[in-house]
Amino acid sequence: MRLGVNVDHVATVRQARGTFEPDPVAAAYAAERGGAAHITIHLREDRRHIQERDLEILSRTVAIGIDLEMAATGDMVAVALKYKPAFVTLVPERREELTTEGGLDVAAGRKRLADVVTELGEGGVPVSTFVEPAEEQIAASREVGAATVEIHTGSYANAAASERPARREEMAAAARFAASLGLRVSAGHGLTYYNVKPAAAIPELEELNIGHSIVARAMFVGLEEATRQMLALMRQARVGFE
Numbered sequence: 001m002r003l004g005v006n007v008d009h010v011a012t013v014r015q016a017r018g019t020f021e022p023d024p025v026a027a028a029y030a031a032e033r034g035g036a037a038h039i040t041i042h043l044r045e046d047r048r049h050i051q052e053r054d055l056e057i058l059s060r061t062v063a064i065g066i067d068l069e070m071a072a073t074g075d076m077v078a079v080a081l082k083y084k085p086a087f088v089t090l091v092p093e094r095r096e097e098l099t100t101e102g103g104l105d106v107a108a109g110r111k112r113l114a115d116v117v118t119e120l121g122e123g124g125v126p127v128s129t130f131v132e133p134a135e136e137q138i139a140a141s142r143e144v145g146a147a148t149v150e151i152h153t154g155s156y157a158n159a160a161a162s163e164r165p166a167r168r169e170e171m172a173a174a175a176r177f178a179a180s181l182g183l184r185v186s187a188g189h190g191l192t193y194y195n196v197k198p199a200a201a202i203p204e205l206e207e208l209n210i211g212h213s214i215v216a217r218a219m220f221v222g223l224e225e226a227t228r229q230m231l232a233l234m235r236q237a238r239v240g241f242e
């Protein structure tokens, strides 16, 4: 099982001072040394953290892949086709949100999303869609030509303890359904060192994408070590250690 480390928060600290540090490019190297399979960056319309300059340097210098999270807009498709990340994850985007709050409504935006997926695919950029654990959204993702669905784990991660097993089962069922349609399946959002194992144990999940919790721990142990610790928990979950 692979880990994608989201380094947006490193850029958030940099932007808070409008300076040059900490640099998400250095963060990408540390995540790589810690065993990350790729780094994730979200180039938002308002450029509140990651800048196009980060994407440009990362795409020239980092050996592991880049997962470019973006809104399905014409401007962002042009950026993706210019830098050709390993893949793109289409996410909903609202200016006023603190972070990506829900999954993309692929079912409602089928026609436009199919065009976006085709355009990116013709440019050699595979697409993942970030969706709620709902069959309708997963089936629509398959229809528009996505190669992968990333299941939004927010409802699991934010659930009260008593609700968590049910939310986990919802996630697992969604992952099974996606795999049965021939989609690759990943998951992320709100996962932490404390709640990652039940998610990581879902066999259909090939990859988890985690940002906030890893960057938070990195303040105390460094990003390389924080990445390594998260991967260790994911691997323990896979072999059944508690």
Ligand code: PXP
Binding pocket: 006, 008, 042, 069, 089, 091, 099, 100, 130, 150, 187, 188, 189, 190, 191, 209, 210, 211, 212, 213
């Ligand atoms: N996956 C997607 C598609 C996201 O938008 C985010 C948040 O940027 C994450 C994963 C990581 O979420 P978190 O920072 O809560 O780990």
